[in-house]
Amino acid sequence: MSKIFVDACFRKETPYTPVWMMRQAGRYLPEYMEVRGQAGSFLNLCHNPEKACEVTIQPLDIVGVDAAILFSDILVIPDEMGMDLEFIKGQGPVFHDPIETQEDVDRLICGEEAANKLTYVYETIKLLKEKLPEDKALIGFTGAPWTLATYMIEGQGTKTYNLCKKMMYSNPELLHNILRKVTDIVKLYLEKQIQAGADVVQIFDSWAAAIEPGRYDEFSWKYMVEIAEYIKEKYPHIPVIMFPKGISAFINMDGVYGNFDVLGIDWGTPMAMAKAKLGDKYVLQGNMEPCRLYSKEETTKCVEKIQETMQGEGHIFNLGHGILPDVPVENAIHFVKECQRVSKKS
Numbered sequence: 001m002s003k004i005f006v007d008a009c010f011r012k013e014t015p016y017t018p019v020w021m022m023r024q025a026g027r028y029l030p031e032y033m034e035v036r037g038q039a040g041s042f043l044n045l046c047h048n049p050e051k052a053c054e055v056t057i058q059p060l061d062i063v064g065v066d067a068a069i070l071f072s073d074i075l076v077i078p079d080e081m082g083m084d085l086e087f088i089k090g091q092g093p094v095f096h097d098p099i100e101t102q103e104d105v106d107r108l109i110c111g112e113e114a115a116n117k118l119t120y121v122y123e124t125i126k127l128l129k130e131k132l133p134e135d136k137a138l139i140g141f142t143g144a145p146w147t148l149a150t151y152m153i154e155g156q157g158t159k160t161y162n163l164c165k166k167m168m169y170s171n172p173e174l175l176h177n178i179l180r181k182v183t184d185i186v187k188l189y190l191e192k193q194i195q196a197g198a199d200v201v202q203i204f205d206s207w208a209a210a211i212e213p214g215r216y217d218e219f220s221w222k223y224m225v226e227i228a229e230y231i232k233e234k235y236p237h238i239p240v241i242m243f244p245k246g247i248s249a250f251i252n253m254d255g256v257y258g259n260f261d262v263l264g265i266d267w268g269t270p271m272a273m274a275k276a277k278l279g280d281k282y283v284l285q286g287n288m289e290p291c292r293l294y295s296k297e298e299t300t301k302c303v304e305k306i307q308e309t310m311q312g313e314g315h316i317f318n319l320g321h322g323i324l325p326d327v328p329v330e331n332a333i334h335f336v337k338e339c340q341r342v343s344k345k346s
């Protein structure tokens with residue numbers, strides 16, 4: 001049976017434009033909070049294939065999205081490289097011993113060895129393949145090397161990225177050594193997700209906009225393209241989605257290149273501009289401002305506007321970044337229904 005989401009990634013005719021939401025499995029769902037409570041913590045939930053499978057499926061049943069995204073986190077990679085991830089309430093993810101020197105990089109577990117430690121992710125995917133309806137696609141994912149490196153160097157989330165940027169401008173070789181190690185693991189990680197059953201993969205570069213546009217290729221995009229091309233060469237039937245958040249300047253400079261299928265557009269980039277520059281080359285995914293979800297009227301207006309721009313051609317509906325924890329579930333359901341309604345072909 002064909003999957004509408006995979007078809008749309010390859011620009012094939014679909015009965016309507018499929019929709020999913022970044023962070024769709026998460027805290028806005030009371031059902032998620034209940035399972036997380038049973039698991040004890042967010043990381044325990046990631047490590048428990050049965051429960052991770054359950055929360056992956058929740059938004060399909062409750063909100064009606066057209067694809068599932070594996071429940072995990074981008075930071076399980078540095079965790080398994082030996083960096084010891086902790087999620088601290090009110091603070092977010094923390095690595096207590098961030099990377100400062102080449103010796104720190106040399107200590108990291110790399111390649112196959114690190115990728116093989118992520119067995120709980122592959123087990124979750126295998127379980128999901130048994131449980132998901134045949135017409136729903138399963139999206140596997142990873143963080144982009146740059147976004148992962150920001151946490152590995154800063155030790156936590158940051159507003160200024162000063163430690164990363166100090167390294168970028170004063171010791172770029174060290175930064176490239178980190179990016180190289182992470183890239184090599186990510187290639188294997190995505191490959192193993194595909195072998196376990198992922199139908200599509202997305203690379204999240206959430207902190208792309210921290211890099212000045214003229215240096216974005218050098219420190220992030222070229223590594224993302226290397227990963228995408230590794231996957232496309234071996235698994236051409238698997239769509240690859242790139243999500244470099246906040247790169248309208250990069251789009252404007254025609255800096256987007258590479259062998260992948262779908263480009264995720266963040267909410268700060270006008271869809272019409274992305275379409276004019278790249279709509280012939282890539283299917284575009286996005287891009288409602290996630291806070292529109294606080295108002296059903298604003299949601300409808302935005303969905304209609306995106307539909308008017310994209311006309312159901314080479315498009316996948318999504319938010320322009322993740323859904324926030326305090327969004328009413330009924331508004332998320334409204335968003336999904338509206339996307340399916342406005343794009344339905346009669």
Ligand SMILES: Cc1c2[nH]c(c1CCC(=O)O)Cc1[nH]c(c(CCC(=O)O)c1C)Cc1[nH]c(c(CCC(=O)O)c1C)Cc1[nH]c(c(C)c1CCC(=O)O)C2
Nearest residue numbers: 022023024025026042069070071072073074092204206322
């Ligand atoms: C930067 C980043 C992270 N994680 C992720 C990114 C890239 C995407 C983006 O930009 O939003 C990706 C991610 N994180 C999570 C998923 C699961 C799948 C899905 O999208 O539903 C995915 C794809 C679950 C999660 N990851 C996290 C939660 C909340 C944890 C909880 O239940 O308390 C979930 C559901 C925690 C997390 N994880 C991360 C942070 C900064 C935080 C804490 C901040 C926050 O609380 O939102 C790192």
